[in-house]
Amino acid sequence: MYSPHVRREAVSLIDSGISCAEVSRRTGINRSTLRTWFLDRSLVDRYVGTDLCPRCEPVPVPPRRTDAYGYLLGLYLGDGCLTPAGDPTKGVWRLRVMCSDTWPGLIELCAGSMAAIRPDHRVSRVPSTGCTEVHSNWKHWPCLFPQHGPGRKHDRAILLEPWQRAVVEEHPEQFVRGLIHSDGSRVLNRIRRTLPDGGVRFYEYPRYHFTNVSTDIVGLFTEALDRLDIAWKVHVSRREPRYRDKHVVSVSQRDAVARMDAFVGPKY
Ligand SMILES: [Zn+2]
Missing domain, CATH: 3.10.28.10 (Homing endonucleases)
Structure with missing residues (x-):
């Protein structure tokens, strides 16, 4: 899976007159894939699944409230997920975090951190037995949580992007707090x-x-x-x-x- 950014760069090399074989050698992308993109430009800009959106690529703008993000990243990696919100073709995602009732104040902390990253936006709370789901809808959640992918988190590698590492290094306490x-x-x-x-x-x-x-x-x-x-x-x-x-x-x-x-x- 290549991001639109990578796809666009590869196609611009072909456009500049470099052969598909040479672009393939330089980028490691196989030749028939390159040819498909070259022939069908709609594939180049297509926004699929967890790709960064055109607004955010090649790197999303880290949220200004990095403390809130550090905490929310901990919550997300521990017990959060992204699911399509409503019509999947609209590209809106729901960030969902299950908050256990055993930590008093957690629901408000979680909702507060979502609101800090996405001000003036609705954060919902759905109570259930022993826990409350806190969620918020936004197009850019997959950009801010690129660890999202098919299957369970422990079946795939979870690596932080460089900008996420920087946030965790700046706010290790918030990150640890979110995970705990x-x-x-x-x-x-x-x-x-x-x-x-x-x-x-x-x-x-x-x-x-x-x-x-x-x-x-x-x-x-x-x-x-x-x-x-x-x-x-x-x-x-x-x-x-x-x-x-x-x-x-x-x-x-x-x-x-x-x-x-x-x-x-x-x-x-
Ligand atoms: Zn985005």
């Missing part, structure tokens, strides 16, 4: 200790868990933690059914948990 709010949890580990006098005491240790099947997404999460100097551990659990074959990252050191509490909050 969508695919993470803050849990209390209860430990039973027998005291020297025979009495029993319980200690509670808070820790954060992040669970995702995509190794790429787990990698983005741990990379951001490294940037924040927050200690983490990862393991693949085969015993606990809830976590089977998923990659679980835990943050459990006391100072690391305190750092996370400072920006992931609310605490419970």
Whole structure:
């Protein structure tokens, strides 16, 4: 799949008199594909699926509110998706994020970040059991979330575009916060200790868990933690059914948990 930008450039080379064979050698695009574009210009400008739209290519303009985008990117990679909104030929997409009721304030944070990126635009909330879907319709969501593609996120490579990496590097806390709010949890580990006098005491240790099947997404999460100097551990659990074959990252050191509490909050 080539973007309109790439297609247009290849065809302009042919137009300038360079042979299809030579353009194929230079671009790596096969010759018959080049010939098809050359003969049918409507294919060159066609906007398909997840291509950047003509307004955004070759690179979309990163949203001005990069903090809101960093957070929303975390939410999207964790538990968000894009689906066509209404008539698919209109090219309008719906960004949908499932917000679990376990994080108080999440629904408003999620809706607020969508609104910050797309001001004066409707953000809807659809309550369901245990969670609320927050969504917003826009033509440019696939441009801002080029990770969208067919199938499930863990079946394909999830790589960030350079401009997205820049946002994540600028706002690692917002990115980690978004990922934790969508695919993470803050849990209390209860430990039973027998005291020297025979009495029993319980200690509670808070820790954060992040669970995702995509190794790429787990990698983005741990990379951001490294940037924040927050200690983490990862393991693949085969015993606990809830976590089977998923990659679980835990943050459990006391100072690391305190750092996370400072920006992931609310605490419970
Ligand atoms: Zn666009």
